[in-house]
Amino acid sequence: MVPKRSAEKTVREIKRRIHREYSAEEKIRIIFDGLRDETSIAELCRREGIHQNIYYKWSRDFLEAGKKRLGGDTMRETNTKIRQENMHLKQLMADIALKHFNKKYKTVVKNLPSPRNWMKSVHIDFSVIYE
Known part of the structure; x- marks a missing residue:
């Protein structure tokens, strides 16, 4: 069965x-x-x-x-446009990152003591340096 x-x-x-x-x-x-x-x-x-x-x-x-x-x-045209847009966006991001880095770098450098003041703080004799 x-x-x-x-x-x-x-x-x-x-x-x-x-x-x-x-x-x-x-x-x-x-x-x-x-x-x-x-x-x-x-x-x-x-x-x-x-x-x-x-x-x-x-x-x-x-x-x-x-x-x-x-x-x-075809999709090739679309892909080309997307790649171009992607490259453009990457360039924009790089520009923004560079501007941000420069701004931060200037702030850090501005807050650093001058080399002459720094040398005085570590007790370096300038007469030896400039001879």
Whole structure:
């Protein structure tokens, strides 16, 4: 006697099959299979377990991405702009850090005793230095 599966397990298995995630490589393979015209789109979709609307959506998205890539409208332009903006922001941060450092340095130097006064405080004989 074969043990019965619970209804929950059956429903989970059906949902898992229905909501399967396809990788980009799998989608491209399916699209190329459809473009070869060896089988009908309906047969291909049945074999892959997808609805025809999904196939046509993937195909349309794939072709649109190809058009954009060939037309030069790609993420490269966006990446270039982002890199330029990033470099500009880094330069601004460096300028701010340098200004802050200079301000602190001037304050520290201003509060230091002069070298002549410092030498007097440690009892250095200036006659030896200036001979």
